[in-house]
Amino acid sequence: xxxxxxxxxxxxxDVAAELRSKETLSSMFIFALLVVVMxxxxxxxxxxxxxQIAPGVLWxxxxxxxxxxxxxxxxxxRENGCIEGLMLLPVERSTIYLGKFLGxxxxxxxxxxxxxxxxxxxxxxxxxxxxxWLVVALGTVGLAAAGTFLAAMAVNTRAREIMLPILLFPVTxxxxxxxxxxxxxxxxxxxxxxxxxxxxxLLAFNLVFTLLAFLGFEYVxxx
Amino acid sequence: MCKTAYRWFPLLIGAxxxxxxxxxxxxxxxxxxxxxxxxxxxxxxxxxxxAWVGFLAFGVAFIAAMTFLVRRELGWDMLQIAxxxxxxxxxxxxxxxxxxxxxPVWNTWWTWDPRLTTTLVMWLYYVSTLLLRxxxxxxxxxxxxxxxxxVIGFINVPLVFLAIRLWRTIHPVLFTTQGFAxxxxxxxxxxxxxxxxxxxxxxLLVIRMRLERLNNEIGRLKQSLTMLxxxxxxxx
Amino acid sequence: MxxxxxxxxxxxxxxxxxxxxLYRIARRQSMLEREIAAMQExxxxxxxxxxxxxx
Numbered sequence: 001x002x003x004x005x006x007x008x009x010x011x012x013x014d015v016a017a018e019l020r021s022k023e024t025l026s027s028m029f030i031f032a033l034l035v036v037v038m039x040x041x042x043x044x045x046x047x048x049x050x051x052q053i054a055p056g057v058l059w060x061x062x063x064x065x066x067x068x069x070x071x072x073x074x075x076x077x078r079e080n081g082c083i084e085g086l087m088l089l090p091v092e093r094s095t096i097y098l099g100k101f102l103g104x105x106x107x108x109x110x111x112x113x114x115x116x117x118x119x120x121x122x123x124x125x126x127x128x129x130x131x132x133w134l135v136v137a138l139g140t141v142g143l144a145a146a147g148t149f150l151a152a153m154a155v156n157t158r159a160r161e162i163m164l165p166i167l168l169f170p171v172t173x174x175x176x177x178x179x180x181x182x183x184x185x186x187x188x189x190x191x192x193x194x195x196x197x198x199x200x201x202l203l204a205f206n207l208v209f210t211l212l213a214f215l216g217f218e219y220v221x222x223x
Numbered sequence: 224m225c226k227t228a229y230r231w232f233p234l235l236i237g238a239x240x241x242x243x244x245x246x247x248x249x250x251x252x253x254x255x256x257x258x259x260x261x262x263x264x265x266x267x268x269x270x271x272x273x274a275w276v277g278f279l280a281f282g283v284a285f286i287a288a289m290t291f292l293v294r295r296e297l298g299w300d301m302l303q304i305a306x307x308x309x310x311x312x313x314x315x316x317x318x319x320x321x322x323x324x325x326x327p328v329w330n331t332w333w334t335w336d337p338r339l340t341t342t343l344v345m346w347l348y349y350v351s352t353l354l355l356r357x358x359x360x361x362x363x364x365x366x367x368x369x370x371x372x373x374v375i376g377f378i379n380v381p382l383v384f385l386a387i388r389l390w391r392t393i394h395p396v397l398f399t400t401q402g403f404a405x406x407x408x409x410x411x412x413x414x415x416x417x418x419x420x421x422x423x424x425x426x427l428l429v430i431r432m433r434l435e436r437l438n439n440e441i442g443r444l445k446q447s448l449t450m451l452x453x454x455x456x457x458x459x
Numbered sequence: 460m461x462x463x464x465x466x467x468x469x470x471x472x473x474x475x476x477x478x479x480x481l482y483r484i485a486r487r488q489s490m491l492e493r494e495i496a497a498m499q500e501x502x503x504x505x506x507x508x509x510x511x512x513x514x
Contacts, residue, residue, distance in 0.1 A: 153368045157358035167355065167372075170348035170379075173340075212375055219292055219371050222364075263462040266469045273473065309480075316476055320469040327462045427480070434484050437491040444498040451505045 006091040010099025011106065014073065018107065024072045028111040032065035033118060040122045054123040055183035059176055061119075062112060062136075063143060067165050069107050070147035073100055074155040087221060097148060097217035101210070104144040112136055125187050131195065132186045138202040139179035145206060146171045149213035152220045171209075178202045232429055239426050242419040249412040257409075266324040268412055271397070272420035274317035274342070278380045280310030280424060281349065281373075288373035291366060297439065300366035303373055304356065305431035307349055309424060314346050329393065337386035338394035345379035352376065362442070 018024055039057040043050050077083045086096050116136075120127045147168055154163040182198040250268040257264035284306035291299035321339070322332050333339065352372040359365045387396055397405070405413070 153355065153359075153371070156360075156364065156368075157355065158360070159358050163355060163358060166351045167348075170344045170351060171375075173344045208378075216371050216375065219367055222367065261462060263465050265466050269469055269473055312476055312480055316473050319472050323465045323469045323472070327465055423477070427477070430481070430484055434488050434491070437488060437495065441491060441494055441498070444495060444502065448498060448502055448505070451502065455505065455508070 003091060003095050006089065006095045007099045007102065010086070010096065011103045014100070014103035015106070017076070024069055025107060025111060027072075028065040028069050028107065029114050031068055032061040032111060032115045035061035035064055036115065036119050036122060051123055051125060051187070054119070054125055055180045055187060057123075058115075058119055058183060059139065059180045061115060062108070062139070063168075063172070063176065064165075065111050065115075066104075066108050066140070066143045066147055067168060069104055069111070070144070070151040070168075071155070071161060071164050073104055073107075073148070074151045075160065078155055083221070093218040093221045094214045096221065097152075097214055100152075101144055101148040101213075104148050105140055108140045108144055109137065112140065129186050131192065132183065135179055135182045135186065135195075135199070135202070138199065138206060139175055142175035142179075142202060142206045142209065143168075143172055145210045145213055146175075149209075149217065149220070152217070174201060174205045178205070229429075232426075235422065235426055235429070239419065239422040242415065242422055246412070246415040246419040249415045253408065254412040255406065255408055260328050263324060263327050266320050268416045270317055270320040270324060271413060272417040273313045273320060275417060276420045276424045277310050277312075277314035277317055278383070279421070280306045280313060280428075281345075281377055281380055283428075284310060284373045285377035288370035291370045292374070297362075297366065300369070301432055301435040301439070302428075303366075303369060305428055305435060307353060307369075307373065308431060309427050311346065311349050311353070312427070313420070313424070314342070314349070318342060318346060334393070336394055337390040337392050338383065341379070341383045341386045345376075345383060348376050348379055 036057060039053070039060070040050060043053055043057075047053060074083075077086065087093070089096075116127045119125070147164070150167045150171065151164050154160050154167060157163050178198040178201040182195055182202070185194055185198070246268070250265055254265065254268065256262060284303045287299045287303035287306060291303060325334070326332050352369060355372065356365055356369050359368055386392070387394065
């Protein structure tokens with residue numbers, strides 16, 4: 001019971017900090033926006049039907065925005081010495097992971113909610129499919145599970161900005177593939193049955209990775 | 224442990240050389256020419272063992288990583304870094320030889336096929352872990368992070384095999400449900416080549432670990448020197 | 460004997476990788492050995508001087 005309170009407290013702390021500065025959310029949003037706009041513009045020049053590449057563009061945008069968010073969630077802690085503070089708490093490291101993970105998911109979902117309408121306008125696609133929102137949520141959870149875990153490691157390095165994407169990309173390939181494929185199928189209006197394989201993959205990855213990260217986080221945040 | 228390993232090392236090298244030469248004969252002289260692909264098919268006898276030894280190396284790294292996390296002895300960290308490096312070496316060989324084989328047979332250097340994609344992703348992952356090692360400061364932390372990444376990363380290996388069960392692939396499949404889809408002479412040649420590559424892996428591992436031990440010794444010597452210097456200067 | 464070139468290239472690449480790797484290790488090894496020898500000398504030197512000073 002107490003662990004869940006600690007998790008909630010960590011999330012609340014991150015949210016409070018964010019409400020004050022709004023740095024992370026705004027940079028995530030702007031970055032994702034840039035990606036969507038630039039890709040749309042660049043491909044419009046060459047590709048006949050830009051809607052074909054829309055799912056890929058969307059998920060690349062989310063992935064990059066996510067990387068920004070994950071990095072910041074630990075960099076800020078590190079800069080202000082909060083990591084030591086967090087570790088002094090009488091909670092297990094895994095709880096810290098959960099708190100950070102949920103915070104990251106929340107921020108990503110907010111950023112994505114802001115991006116989707118713009119995406120819809122630029123690519124001339126309707127986003128009013130509840131299944132689409134489900135895929136976005138599942139993909140976000142997958143990206144955040146891996147991203148939070150790897151960010152905790154990457155932030156300890158000198159080249160922290162570049163280290164996280166390099167580590168994150170190979171790990172989240174299943175998420176990106178499944179999410180992009182599923183998004184494409186939903187936007188194309190394919191029958192729901194075709195989605196199941198991708199949804200299963202997303203769920204499997206989310207479960208496995210969250211569990212692994214939860215168990216392994218102790219080794220990451222030692223000393 | 225090191226001393227006995229070094230005594231056997233010349234023997235190991237000899238065995239490797241012999242098996243290499245033997246497998247060469249089998250690959251180029253003994254093995255029959257495949258019907259459909261012709262001479263180019265012989266790349267198979269390098270491509271498959273290279274890939275498998277790569278997986279083996281990452282498996283060794285996985286075990287070393289887990290052992291390190293439990294026992295925290297730096298010897299296991301040395302084993303894991305050596306294994307990962309050599310694993311990347313062999314995986315590169317597999318990827319490139321596969322690509323060279325693909326060009327005449329599939330008419331393309333590369334395709335985003337499940338088997339190829341998962342192998343490339345695995346390669347990228349382990350290369351990133353090496354990069355992380357260079358950048359993280361602190362010997363103990365470096366070892367710990369690397370161990371964590373190697374434990375998680377090993378899931379890539381079964382994924383490469385599973386990928387062909389989940390999705391269709393144009394990559395030839397060796398182990399079907401009906402057993403090996405190959406003639407015995409080819410199987411024999413493959414086995415010989417596999418033995419040669421595995422022995423080569425063992426050799427490289429010993430050599431690389433020797434280097435890592437030297438590295439370690441330098442670290443210790445540096446510490447002793449600093450302590451000595453501090454003593455003489457009267458610094459407590 | 461078509462496509463011999465590809466088989467040769469694959470084989471050559473494998474050799475190049477293994478030998479290149481061994482070469483790299485050998486170079487690092489000799490560098491490290493030299494460093495170790497130098498440091499051991501410095502350590503000996505320092506210890507001798509230390510003994511003299513204490514006496």
